[in-house]
Amino acid sequence: MEISVSVNGTDHRSDVEPRTLLVHYLREDLGLTGTHIGCDTGYCGACTVIVDGRTVKACTMLAVQADGQSVQTIEGVANGDELHPVQEGFWECHGLQCGFCTPGMIMSSIALLDSNDDPTEEEIRHGIEGNLCRCTGYHNIVRSVQYAGARIRGEEPQGASQEVSS
Amino acid sequence: MSTTSVMGGIVRRKEDPALIQGKGMFVDDIKRSRELAVAFVRSPFAAATITSVDASAALELAGVHAVYTADDVRDLGLNPAQVAVGTLRPLLADGAVHHVGEAVAMVVADDRYVAQDAADLVYVEYEPGDVVIDLKEAFADTHQVHDGVSNTLLTWHGHAWWEGVVDLPDPSPGIQEAKERDDTVVVSLEMVNQRLLPTAIETRAVLADWNSGYGSVELWTSSQIPHAVAGAIGVMFGIPSNKVRVVAPEVGGGFGVKLNVYPDEALVCFASRELGRPVRWTETRREAGFSSTQGRGWIGTATITGTRDGKILGYELDAICDMGAYTQNLTVAVPLLGLFVAPGQYDIPTSYALHCVVTNTPTTDAYRGAGRPEAAYYLDRIIDTYAREIGMDPADVRKVNYWKPDQFPVNTAVGMTMDTGDYEMNLDALLDRVGYEDLKARRDAARAEGRLLGIGLSTYVEVCGFGPSALAGLGFSWAGYGLPAAFNGSGVVRVQADGTCTVTIGTGPSGQGHETTWAQIVADGLGIAMENIEVRHGDSLDSPMGTGTFGSRSIAVDGTATYEATKRVREKAATIAGHLLEAASEDIQFQDGGAHVAGSPDRSVSWAQIAESAYQPHTLPEGVEGGLESSVVFSPPNATWPFGSHMALVEVDPTTGDVDLLEYWATDDCGNVINPMIVDGQLHGGIAQGVAQALFEEAIYDDAGNLLTTSLIDYPLPAAGNLPMFSLDRTVTPTDVNALGVKGIGEAGTIGSAQTIVNAVVDALSHLGVRHIDMPLRPQRVWQAIEDGRK
Numbered sequence: 035m036e037i038s039v040s041v042n043g044t045d046h047r048s049d050v051e052p053r054t055l056l057v058h059y060l061r062e063d064l065g066l067t068g069t070h071i072g073c074d075t076g077y078c079g080a081c082t083v084i085v086d087g088r089t090v091k092a093c094t095m096l097a098v099q100a101d102g103q104s105v106q107t108i109e110g111v112a113n114g115d116e117l118h119p120v121q122e123g124f125w126e127c128h129g130l131q132c133g134f135c136t137p138g139m140i141m142s143s144i145a146l147l148d149s150n151d152d153p154t155e156e157e158i159r160h161g162i163e164g165n166l167c168r169c170t171g172y173h174n175i176v177r178s179v180q181y182a183g184a185r186i187r188g189e190e191p192q193g194a195s196q197e198v199s200s
Numbered sequence: 201m202s203t204t205s206v207m208g209g210i211v212r213r214k215e216d217p218a219l220i221q222g223k224g225m226f227v228d229d230i231k232r233s234r235e236l237a238v239a240f241v242r243s244p245f246a247a248a249t250i251t252s253v254d255a256s257a258a259l260e261l262a263g264v265h266a267v268y269t270a271d272d273v274r275d276l277g278l279n280p281a282q283v284a285v286g287t288l289r290p291l292l293a294d295g296a297v298h299h300v301g302e303a304v305a306m307v308v309a310d311d312r313y314v315a316q317d318a319a320d321l322v323y324v325e326y327e328p329g330d331v332v333i334d335l336k337e338a339f340a341d342t343h344q345v346h347d348g349v350s351n352t353l354l355t356w357h358g359h360a361w362w363e364g365v366v367d368l369p370d371p372s373p374g375i376q377e378a379k380e381r382d383d384t385v386v387v388s389l390e391m392v393n394q395r396l397l398p399t400a401i402e403t404r405a406v407l408a409d410w411n412s413g414y415g416s417v418e419l420w421t422s423s424q425i426p427h428a429v430a431g432a433i434g435v436m437f438g439i440p441s442n443k444v445r446v447v448a449p450e451v452g453g454g455f456g457v458k459l460n461v462y463p464d465e466a467l468v469c470f471a472s473r474e475l476g477r478p479v480r481w482t483e484t485r486r487e488a489g490f491s492s493t494q495g496r497g498w499i500g501t502a503t504i505t506g507t508r509d510g511k512i513l514g515y516e517l518d519a520i521c522d523m524g525a526y527t528q529n530l531t532v533a534v535p536l537l538g539l540f541v542a543p544g545q546y547d548i549p550t551s552y553a554l555h556c557v558v559t560n561t562p563t564t565d566a567y568r569g570a571g572r573p574e575a576a577y578y579l580d581r582i583i584d585t586y587a588r589e590i591g592m593d594p595a596d597v598r599k600v601n602y603w604k605p606d607q608f609p610v611n612t613a614v615g616m617t618m619d620t621g622d623y624e625m626n627l628d629a630l631l632d633r634v635g636y637e638d639l640k641a642r643r644d645a646a647r648a649e650g651r652l653l654g655i656g657l658s659t660y661v662e663v664c665g666f667g668p669s670a671l672a673g674l675g676f677s678w679a680g681y682g683l684p685a686a687f688n689g690s691g692v693v694r695v696q697a698d699g700t701c702t703v704t705i706g707t708g709p710s711g712q713g714h715e716t717t718w719a720q721i722v723a724d725g726l727g728i729a730m731e732n733i734e735v736r737h738g739d740s741l742d743s744p745m746g747t748g749t750f751g752s753r754s755i756a757v758d759g760t761a762t763y764e765a766t767k768r769v770r771e772k773a774a775t776i777a778g779h780l781l782e783a784a785s786e787d788i789q790f791q792d793g794g795a796h797v798a799g800s801p802d803r804s805v806s807w808a809q810i811a812e813s814a815y816q817p818h819t820l821p822e823g824v825e826g827g828l829e830s831s832v833v834f835s836p837p838n839a840t841w842p843f844g845s846h847m848a849l850v851e852v853d854p855t856t857g858d859v860d861l862l863e864y865w866a867t868d869d870c871g872n873v874i875n876p877m878i879v880d881g882q883l884h885g886g887i888a889q890g891v892a893q894a895l896f897e898e899a900i901y902d903d904a905g906n907l908l909t910t911s912l913i914d915y916p917l918p919a920a921g922n923l924p925m926f927s928l929d930r931t932v933t934p935t936d937v938n939a940l941g942v943k944g945i946g947e948a949g950t951i952g953s954a955q956t957i958v959n960a961v962v963d964a965l966s967h968l969g970v971r972h973i974d975m976p977l978r979p980q981r982v983w984q985a986i987e988d989g990r991k
Contacts, residue, residue, distance in 0.1 A: 053313065062311075067229035068222015070452070072401040073485035077912035080401055091325025108222030121220040125212055128877050131885060132711030133219030134402040159920040166912065168401050168453050169711050171888030172920040174881060196614065 037101040041066065042110025050097045056090070057081040059097035060107060068108040068137045072166070079165030081136035083107050089145045089163070108137035111144065119185035120144050120178070126193045127180030131169035139165045143179045151186045153179070207724040213716040224450040227405035227420045232478035234267055235407075238468055239315035239951070240481075241305040241322045242490060243297035246333070246560035246905025248346070250295055253305055258318040263310035265475055267322060270294035273470055281432040281461035282528050286353040286558060287346040289526035291463040291470075293303055293546035298525035299328070299562050300905050301490020303463065306704060308471050329880045331560040331905045335499050338559045339520045344557045353523065356535055358542050358552025358614045362674060366615030367920045371549040375514030378505045384513060387586045388503040392974045393574045395497040395522065395899035397915055398567045400710070402452020403483035404492055406465050410472040416443040417469050424454040424708040425461070425748030428529075430740035432461040433469055441740070448738035454710035455889070456566030457492045459750045465493065468699075489910040493531075494716040494899055495567020497522030498574050500554075502582035507636045508590050509811060510600040515543065516551040517578050523556050524563035531565050532556045537751075538571030540663045543613045544579045545623045545843060546601040550613035560905045566750060568889055569662070569947040573954060574661040581972070584657070588966060594959070595631060595656050599624050616663065618841040619943075620871075626931045627659055628846040630867035639849065647967070652852040653862075654964025657845070658956040661819035664944040665756030665840035665937070666747075687835065689757030690744035693722060693765040694829035695773070699793070699808030700732040705762060706746015707737050707754040712946060713878040714754060718762055720874050721940075726773070727790035728807055744831055750843070752944030755874065761834035761940040768830035773810050776828075779821045780805050780813060812814045840935045840943035844868035846887070846952040851959040857983025859895055859961055865927045866952060871934040871943035879945050884926050886949020891952075892918045894957035898976050965989065 037154055038047045041064060060066045060083070069092055072080035076094040083092045084106040111118045120143045123129060130136040139162060146153060146161035153161060158174065158179045167175060177192070184191035215627040218224045224566035270292045282288045293304045305322050309315035332338045338351045345351055359368040379386050398424075405418040416439070423429055426446040434441040451458060453830055464481055472479040483491055500519025506512040521535045535554040543550040599677065603610045605622040612618060639655060646653040669686040691704035703722055715735040723730050737743055770790060777795035778785035787798045796804035810828070813819045817826035849863040866883060873879050896916045900908045909915040934941030954975065961977050962970060969989030973981055 051313070061228075065231070066222070067225075070226070070402070071228070071482075072403070072452075074912045075485070075913055078401055078485075078937050112221055117220070124220050125216045128213065130219055130711075131214060131713070131881055132402070132453045133215065133224050133450065134226065134400075136219050137222045153540040155925070156921075163919045163921050166401060166917050166919060168399060168455070168889075168917065169885045171883060171884035171886075171926065172923055173926050175920065176925070183339070189221050 035098050037098055037099045040104040042106060052096070052098055054097045055093055056095040056097045056100050057092035060092060066107050066109050069079065070134055070137060072135065073188045078135070079142065080135050080138040082141040082165060084141055084145060089142055108140060111140065118144065118145065120182040122185065123178035123182035123191070127174050127178040127181050135165060135167045139167060139175060143182065147177065147183055147186055151183050153183060206720045206730065207874050211716055211720055211730060211875055213713050214719060215713060215715050226402055226450045226452055227407055227422050228482050230407060230420055230449065232407065232409055233314055235478045235480050236308050236310065236475060237312040237315045238471060238479060238481035239307045239312065239319040240303040240580045241307065241319045241324060243293065243300060243302045243304055245297060245326050245328045246300045246331040248297050248331040249329065250293060250297065250304065251325040251327055254323040255305065256345060257323070258307060258308055258321040261314065261318045262319060263314040264307065264318045266467035266471065268292070268306045268307045268471065269304070273467065276436045276466060276470065279432060279461055279466060280435045281428055283530065283532050284534050285367065286523065286527045287349060289463060289528065291466055300907060301562060304878065305489065306467050306471065308475060317584045333559055333561060333901050333903060333905050335520045335522050335557060335559065338557045339555060345560055353527065353532060353556045353558060356539050356554040358539055358550050361536065361614065362537055365674065368615055371514065371551050371613065374549055375551055376514060377503055378513035384505055385508055385589055386503060386505045387589045387828065388501060388583065389582055389585055389972050390501045391496040391578060391581060391972065393496050393577055394975055396567055396893060396897055397489060397899050397909065398455040398457035398493040398495055399433065399915065399917060400455055400457055402451030403485060403488050404458060404462070405482040406468045407478060407480045408468040408472040409478040410469060415439065416445065417472065418445045418447070419465065419469060420447045420449060421465055422451050422458055423448045424451065424710060424741045424750050425457045426708055426738050427746050428748060429461050433466060437464050437469065444740065446740040447707050451708070451710035454749065455568045456495065456570055456750060458710065459566050459748070462492055484849050485912065486910040488908045489916050490562050493528060493563050493565035494524065496574060497564050502578040504582050504586040506586055507698055510590065510592050510597040512548045512601050513549065514549045515579065517542065518553045520555045520557050522561065522564055523558045524561045525558060526563050528563045528565050530570070531563055534564065534566055534571040536571065537663070538575035539614055539659055540616055541572050541575050544576065545659060545661045548601055548613065552614065554816065558765060561901055568886065569950040570751065572662050572947065572951045573890065576658065576951050577955045580658045580660065581958060584959045585971065592855060595627060595636065598659055608829060617838060618661065619937050620933050621661065621841060621843055623659060623843060626843060626867055626869050627845045629929065629931050630847060630865060633867065634847055634865050637837060651665060651747060652854055652964040654850050654852065654960040654962070656848045656850070656958065656960025656963060658952050658959060659845040660952045661841055661843040662948055662951045663839045663841055664947065666751050666753045667836060667839045669835040687747050688745065689761040689834045689956045690746050690832065691758055691762030691765045692744050692829065692831040693769045695769060695807060695811050697811050699806060699811045701728050703733060703735045703762060704743040705735065705737045705758050706744050707758045709737060709754065710746040710749065712749065712754065712882065713875065717755065717874050717878060718759065721763050722766050725763065725770055727792060729793055731924060745949065752946035755940050755942045756840050756944050757834060757836060759942060760940050761832045762937055763940050764834060765830040765832040769828060772828060775804050775824060776810050776813050776820060780809065812988060836937045838937045840871065840937060842868065842870040842943040842945065842948055844948055844952050846956040848956045848960040850957065850964060852961060852964045852982060854986060857979035857981070859977055859982060861891060861924055861957065863927065864924055866949070867929045867931060867946050868945070869933050870945040870948060872932060872941035874942065875880050880928050881938065882927055882945045883949040886924055888918060890950045890953025891923065891957055894954040894975050896922070896976050936981050
């Protein structure tokens with residue numbers, strides 16, 4: 035089937051098999067391999083992208099369902115060389131280890147902060163509940179999102195050096 | 201000569217810029233032209249003979265290139281990286297299957313969609329047989345998993361686990377005597393340490409490209425041990441290991457599940473060789489429950505005999521350990537790793553018997569901690585039970601029995617020598633920070649109001665930093681199979697002609713931040729800026745012979761090798777700089793990207809100038825060879841023995857049985873620390889995995905051997921909302937077995953945490969008559985225990 039999708043601001047017209055998952059379309063057809071696959075059931079969240087402003091697990095959506103829509107992936111988050119505050123927060127606060135869940139985690143965090151730029155710890159934990167991380171125990175992910183929130187609000191954020199045990 | 205202080209400092213990771221922008225390259229992100237994809241046909245039965253395989257319908261499907269069975273790959277022989285105990289796994293099931301999901305045939309097609317379609321069209325006829333899933337039933341040996349082979353492959357005994365290596369007198373008679381004394385108590389508990397699925401978020405993935413022109417193969421695989429994979433592939437295909445390039449690029453979590461040489465790694469190489477095209481297989485999450493190793497799976501009875509004032513006179517553990525249907529790389533060694541820490545931090549007679557038993561389930565092998573979390577769990581749970589029995593505080597009981605700092609190095613009851621330790625100091629540091637007395641008062645006050653608060657404590661020792669290469673002689677590494685590394689660590693430090701530095705190491709990291717930590721070691725030694733140091737790893741041809749990353753070994757072994765290589769480069773650079781500056785090499789100091797004469801900062805040369813001279817040998821002093829690099833292999837005299845103390849505060853909801861983890865504190869001691877941020881991160885993740893075992897996770901099989909928990913819905917990894925912030929601190933007791941004084945931290949969090957949580961929950965419920973609950977402490981189980989206690 036013929037679809038037309040805007041991905042990270044670039045328009046694509048593609049011919050896809052109707053059963054192609056959006057995540058496979060992004061990874062295999064467009065070569066955007068930053069969106070990862072960690073499960074078969076839409077549970078791990080590694081494939082999270084933003085479709086028309088809402089987070090979507092790209093393994094639970096068909097490419098044909100994205101026809102006419104606008105998709106943002108991890109590759110479209112930074113502004114050239116300038117990192118998004120959430121990316122900066124993850125780097126600054128050691129919010130990633132293996133980095134496999136990170137793109138999806140960052141997309142969910144961006145969506146969370148778009149709707150609430152000053153979330154409580156509980157709101158952050160709830161906001162990223164659809165994304166699983168096996169490395170960090172979420173501790174530093176929470177701090178990364180707090181860091182990003184402060185940056186977005188124009189406040190001085192707390193980096194890793196403010197907390198690490200002596 | 202060291203003049204910078206990068207080591208020990210918090211440095212943002214060099215790994216991160218690519219990973220946070222979606223530009224990190226994992227195996228499934230690497231594309232070759234004309235790739236084919238693999239899907240496997242897997243057994244629906246846990247035990248069956250295969251009477252026929254009919255692939256004709258699959259082969260008729262457009263886009264299908266081949267379907268391979270055991271007949272096609274038998275000539276490759278068996279994967280040599282399997283411990284030769286029990287029945288070894290063929291590359292594809294050969295006439296029989298022994299667990300659900302065992303691969304019977306391999307389909308190769310144009311893409312993964314077609315491959316899966318075709319796999320569904322392969323008709324396999326099975327003659328199902330009897331299965332043994334229950335561990336105790338398997339141990340009874342009334343029905344064998346492998347015909348004619350006892351289900352109990354071997355039993356590890358604590359005092360005599362290797363003839364001629366550790367062969368101590370049997371402690372049992374002495375413990376029996378203590379049991380018969382009037383002034384002693386005996387406490388005993390049967391406990392399950394349940395099967396787990398390691399569940400790295402990146403499943404395993406393999407991409408092979410065989411080039412018949414070069415007679416070589418390139419294999420990208422999500423592995424912790426690329427060198428071992430290269431060695432095994434070479435053996436199977438009859439080509440030298442220098443014709444096998446195995447690359448572990450970004451690896452999305454390991455935790456032990458990628459610490460094997462898997463049949464699929466050989467099978468995609470085979471398919472690529474046969475079809476002359478690159479071939480890829482990417483494991484699905486469901487498949488990972490069959491095609492990757494699992495962890496834990498012990499049932500055992502722990503017993504303490506001790507006096508009423510807290511002196512332990514005997515500790516016994518008799519446990520059955522589930523191997524699954526086949527033993528792979530470290531399967532039977534995992535219980536042995538637990539045995540190594542059997543007596544924990546204590547000077548106590550220890551009787552240990554671990555029975556390695558096969559069942560009709562997928563293979564178990566290392567999972568974060570690998571035997572040590574199990575050992576720590578049994579010991580610490582029974583110490584807690586003993587403390588409650590004699591009415592002593594669990595912290596005080598531990599102190600009575602600890603090895604004292606002036607006794608180190610100590611020889612333990614299982615014949616190990618522990619390097620350094622100060623356990624009471626470490627525990628006191630935790631208790632002071634937590635405010636233990638106040639915390640107990642808070643718990644008691646809440647209990648008076650009818651709320652169920654509980655405090656759990658665990659103090660553990662782990663063994664890591666493997667290790668002495670002599671251990672490989674016992675067959676505990678790939679060296680026994682003609683494969684490269686015997687637990688060595690390796691590091692190559694090269695200053696390039698432009699004064700930047702390349703470091704290559706034999707590790708196989710999967711998120712541990714080696715590129716950053718190793719750059720810190722080198723930056724500290726050479727005074728070269730972090731951004732000018734590039735750390736490479738995970739390429740079997742480009743990196744030095746290495747053992748990989750597991751068992752919290754990398755920093756203690758490969759880190760030390762790199763530290764030594766750095767020193768040698770620095771010494772040579774000092775000679776060159778001294779020549780250029782007309783000064784004695786002993787007077788040369790390195791900092792800020794170059795070298796200068798001590799006391800005369802103006803008399804300086806940059807690293808680029810030193811390197812320029814090094815690569816133009818005619819400019820060097822007489823007798824000095826060109827080049828500026830050093831390669832070091834390091835084999836430590838002993839393993840390292842980190843330790844720590846963990847505490848949790850939980851609240852149990854009496855009406856639902858729900859456990860709320862309110863607070864978690866840990867004071868760990870891994871010796872010297874190179875990057876505290878990374879060390880803390882390792883602890884966070886490690887603790888989360890131990891908490892996950894205590895509260896959430898369990899690989900569940902039905903009676904027919906079907907894994908019921910193949911999705912992340914049925915196998916609930918903790919999400920962010922299930923965990924608190926962790927409060928960490930550390931004490932520093934350096935090891936003396938390596939020059940860095942580092943011990944390792946990858947598994948400590950997991951080893952210390954599961955029993956901390958269970959101890960806390962039992963503490964919350966003990967006044968209701970609850971003595972023990974088996975993990976995972978899901979609400980229904982906890983609620984039932986409360987109900988049963990009340991009866």
